[in-house]
Amino acid sequence: MKKYMACIATVVAVGSVSACGSSNGSSTGSAPATAATTGSKAATGGFTGSTKLPSGKVGVLQVNAQSERIQIWGKTAKDALSKVGWKSEVIDGKGDPAAWAQAMTTFINEKVDGIVTLAIDPAAILPQLKAAKAAGIPVITAGITVAGPGKNLYAANYAPPDGRFGQVLADYLKTKFPAGTEYVDQDLTAVSGAHALITAGDPLMKAAGFKLVGTKDLNPADLVPQTSKAAVDLTAGHPKAKIMLTCCDFAPPIVVPALKQAGRTGVTIAARYDNPSSLALIRQGAPVVIAAADSDQSVLLAIGQLLAKKASGTAIDPKADAGKYTFKMVDKATVPASGFVFDPATQIAAAVKQWQTEYSR
Incomplete structure (x- = not known):
């Protein structure tokens, strides 16, 4: 499985391409999430000044970084973690199950505080999920729903339905x-x-x-x-x-x-x-x-849950993303003149603000 999920980087590099759905520009589904939450408390924020949040590191495994959307989710994770003073290691799985397994093993050996996988069904990394669980490292999958044997080994699966x-x-x-x-x-x-x-x-x-x-x-x-x-x-x-x-x-x-x-x-x-x-x-x-x-919410929710667990031992809530997503159709009548429909930077800023409120002394 060498290349899958999303817009191919070489295609994106050479031409303007797009996919959007439209209607009257109104949203469908639940109300937009204003920030990523951590379970028992609202979590958000950039950490400035004194904070009770200890330092940490999160491993992020992308199914294939040739995917335009997977690239965006990986960048969202990296940028958000940087803003709260945490380290991140983002690994491109290149659509290869062997590469996914190696990346998971690397994260486990490094004793990261948590792992976020992007669009990887559990059966492909089952031994590594078991090893992470045995090591006490929570693994959250985000961005897209997953299915199959071993799904229960993920602490949570956050994704728009x-x-x-x-x-x-x-x-x-x-x-x-x-x-x-x-x-x-x-x-x-x-x-x-x-x-x-x-x-x-x-x-x-x-x-x-x-x-x-x-x-x-x-x-x-x-x-x-x-x-x-x-x-x-x-x-x-x-x-x-x-x-x-x-x-x-x-x-x-x-x-x-x-x-x-x-x-x-x-x-x-x-x-x-x-x-x-x-x-x-x-x-x-x-x-x-x-x-x-606003699928970046799923990545930010995963990070928020890992921050809360490290800071106060809060259990990861597998239902933390319930009702958090907004859907919109985009076509030639409703496409924005520039930028995204759901800007990742805006979602990161909201999450960082909440985390700051949560953890500042």
């Missing part, structure tokens, strides 16, 4: 296209959180009268050519399809140029996350819509 992205996209699309519209799916069943978007969105699409006429399951070991080829094959095989519902955030910057070259520019690409590449595509008029969420 992945199925909700599919629901938000379906609700939007049925207001823009008539019943009977044909559509195709790009799925990634090898990644549970990615697949959840499709399994939640398809029933709503079908209930609204849309016709699913084709599906391609992507190979996570070869994402860029797989995603491009699948898009061309799906639209060539189903020329009446007007929508491509995709599991993930990496599709728009790959699919848009592929379909343009194939002469299939009339297909709307429906994806997730307010990646800069996807937002750029929307600003340029590409047929892209995305469901966005």
Whole structure:
């Protein structure tokens, strides 16, 4: 599994790409979280002056730093920890289970105060999760939901509900296209959180009268050519399809140029996350819509929980992120002129402020 999850760095580097979903710009879902919380107390903040918080270190394991969204989450973790005076070690897992295992072993040997994994299902690192638990090192997975054997070894899984992205996209699309519209799916069943978007969105699409006429399951070991080829094959095989519902955030910057070259520019690409590449595509008029969420909250919640545990022994709350996420559809009518829909820097600042209040003497 050499390359998976999200927009490929080389694609991002060479072109403007974007994925966004839109509607009237209003949010759907629960009210936005104003800061990351630590469980028994609200946690936030940058630590200035005297503080009761001891120093610490967190290991952050990225499933694959070629993912644009994974890069953003890793930077959020690093920046937030720096602002509170903690050390961080961010390791790119390169989509390779062997690299994930080695990184986990490194963190355990270094006796870090906690580990945050980004988009790694537990079965792939089961021995290391057991070793971390035996060593008393809490491991929290953030960003995307995980599933499978060993899920209970994570102290918590903080992520916007992945199925909700599919629901938000379906609700939007049925207001823009008539019943009977044909559509195709790009799925990634090898990644549970990615697949959840499709399994939640398809029933709503079908209930609204849309016709699913084709599906391609992507190979996570070869994402860029797989995603491009699948898009061309799906639209060539189903020329009446007007929508491509995709599991993930990496599709728009790959699919848009592929379909343009194939002469299939009339297909709307429906994806997730307010990646800069996807937002750029929307600003340029590409047929892209995305469901966005303030997913950096999940990373900040994980850090807040680890800070609280080190500072006062507070038990990690596996339900600390309940109701913390806001979803928005973004399209050409609602895309911001610049920046993110949910700015990571703003979310970090709010969390740091809370942590400062929590731990200042």
